[in-house]
Amino acid sequence: MYGRKVKLRFFFIFLIAVTLSLTIFLILKSLEENVVYFKSPSEIKTLSEMQQKKIRIGGMVKTDSISIVNKELSFVITDFKSEINVVYSGLIPNLFEEGKGVVAEGFLKDENFFSATKILAKHDENYMPPEVKAALEEK
Amino acid sequence: MFQLLEPNRIFSITSKAPKYVLLLFILVVSIGLTEALILSPEDYKQSHSVRIMYVHVPAAWISLGIFSTITILSIVGYIFKIKNFFLISKSLAPSGFVFNVIALVTGSIWGKPTWGTWWAWDARITSMLILALFYLMYLIAWRIYEDKEQVFKVTSIITILGIINVPIIKYSVDWWNTLHQPASINILSKSTIHSSMLVPLLIMTAAFALFSLLIFLMKYNTELIKIKNKGLDRL
Structure with missing residues (x-):
């Protein structure tokens, strides 16, 4: 035909x-290692050697973990399997909150301790008006 | 079939269409903007900055849609040697590129108050930037190559290279950890966007699609007039 x-x-x-x-x-x-924007706390635990260079860790801010002592913010990033302690001093985004997503950029001190130089809030895919959120919470 | 469509016959339709499309666009965009900026509720978390989404998401969709259309037209046009398809592609590209840039800029404006940064080299944002570069290459190729055969080949190759990026953009948020949130609107599973926000989003998408159609028709008419004036070149 053709x-x-x-x-x-x-x-x-x-x-x-x-x-x-x-x-x-x-x-x-x-290149998967470099394509991912951040690593989860569980992935940090499985690292064979300590990373000296700047990395990013992402997950949820653990509930009731935020504390501020002498202008130094400390909190826990969790992926509900592993946790990592983060210390940081500097500007925090408005949406940084307990129980919400966060990405911290900085240096790993040891397996459980991370010193952040920058904090980014991660927004999730849920979009709703405040009334609907309130109604959901009441349930 | 395509040989039957003489430039004059196509032109008699496409030259009249823009004013109706313009009227429809003004109507839809005014409804869309009223819904998006005034009537729709604020978000429980982002408050009013959620309104940026009503421009950002439609712009991103349209730019992806136009690139996919251009690719299909270019490939089919290349295989079956249909000149008209290349002219349609050429006329579609500018509005696709503009919407791509709008998506990047509005995303950046939204990112600063929400994430705390204007720009992040995460997979979604970077792949969207790559798409903008492909659009730019495509548009420049049309200006560089004078010879018709050559420009058809070069632009086809650019679209084939670029189309591989399109599924990467779509699934980047699922395949890798990204700062960008995953899709809120899912066809197969439940959407995570409230209906009071989904409706203005869809109206704005329709408005942007009409705007692209309008720009396309104007560009396409220019191409047809060029052909008519030369008198030699057939579709």
Whole structure:
């Protein structure tokens, strides 16, 4: 039905698409370490050696863990499996709150202790008006 | 089939369409903006900065949609040698690029008060930036190459390279840890956005789609006029 050239062009595009997809997949797979924006506390525990360079840790701010002593903020990041203690002094975003997502950038002191140089609040995918939130909490 | 569509016949339709599309756009965008900026509730956590979402999300959707459309048109156009598809792609690209930039800028404005940073090199944001670069390459290619055959080939290759990035943008928030939140609107599972916010979001999406259509028609008409004036070039 279609000419030989049309078939060849179709096959050509098909080959390009398959080859490129595979290449990109392999590249991303091997770069996974760098593609992730932050590590979870559990992943930190499984590190074979101490990271000296700047890293990011993300998870939930553990409830009732925030305390401020001498302008130094300390709190616990949890992924509900492992926990890590974070100390930080500096600006905190408005949405930083207990029980909410957080990403801390800084240096690992030891397995359980992290010194942050920057704190980012992570927003979740829930969007609702305050009344609905209040109604949900009442349930 | 496509040979039957003479430039003159297409032009008789597309030259009249813009004014109706413009009217419809003004109507939908005024409803959308009223809903988004005045009538819709504030968010329980972000309060009023949630309103940025009504521009950010539709802009991102439209830019992804236009890039996908351009890719399909370019590939089919390349395989079956349909010139018209390349002209449609060329006319679609500018509004896709503009919406891509709008998505990046509004995301940045939202990110500062919410996350505490203007920019993060996370997978979603970086892949969206890469899409903007592909749009830019696509638009520049049309200006560089004079020869029709050459420009069709080059732009097809750019779209094929760029389209691989599109599923990466979509699933980046699921595959990797990102600062950007995962999708709130899911077709298969329950959406995590309240209906009072979903409605203005969808109206704004319709408004942006109409705006893209308007810009597309204006660009496309220009292309058709160029062909008519030359008299030699057929679709």
